[in-house]
Amino acid sequence: MKKYIFILALCAPILSFGQNIKFHVPCSNSEQAERDFKKGIRKQYIFGIAPDYTYCALLRKEGIEPVIQGCVVTAELECYNTVMQQKIEQEKGFGYFSKLKSANK
Numbered sequence: 001m002k003k004y005i006f007i008l009a010l011c012a013p014i015l016s017f018g019q020n021i022k023f024h025v026p027c028s029n030s031e032q033a034e035r036d037f038k039k040g041i042r043k044q045y046i047f048g049i050a051p052d053y054t055y056c057a058l059l060r061k062e063g064i065e066p067v068i069q070g071c072v073v074t075a076e077l078e079c080y081n082t083v084m085q086q087k088i089e090q091e092k093g094f095g096y097f098s099k100l101k102s103a104n105k
Contacts, residue, residue, distance in 0.1 A: 009058050010069075010075035021105065026078055027075070027080075029076040029077065029080040029083070030079055030083045031082045032074075032080060033087070036084070037084060037087040041065070042062075044064055044066055044081055045077045045078075046066050046069060047072075047073045048068050048070070048071070049070065049071055051066075052104065055100070055105050056068070059100070060099065
């Protein structure tokens with residue numbers, strides 16, 4: 001019983017304060033996003049049960065292929081999106097995706 005209390009006492013600070021700590025995890029898809037961008041491929045993965053089809057149409061109009069993933073969110077696809085968004089914003093201007101989303105409202 002004392003072992004369990006000791007272990008809990010050690011883990012409690014990690015469990016309660018660890019939520020605010022973000023670790024940098026290397027992304028395996030960042031290189032793929034870089035390669036796609038260089039080839040002229042512009043792609044964004046869209047997550048959620050009911051994707052915003054109007055926003056997807058705006059992306060298509062801008063030459064960005066929306067890939068609807070549904071509820072399957074992976075770190076690799078999120079990383080791909082982040083790298084691709086950074087590249088597209090370097091090309092089209094800072095805040096490009098925010099402007100697209102606000103135009104969708």
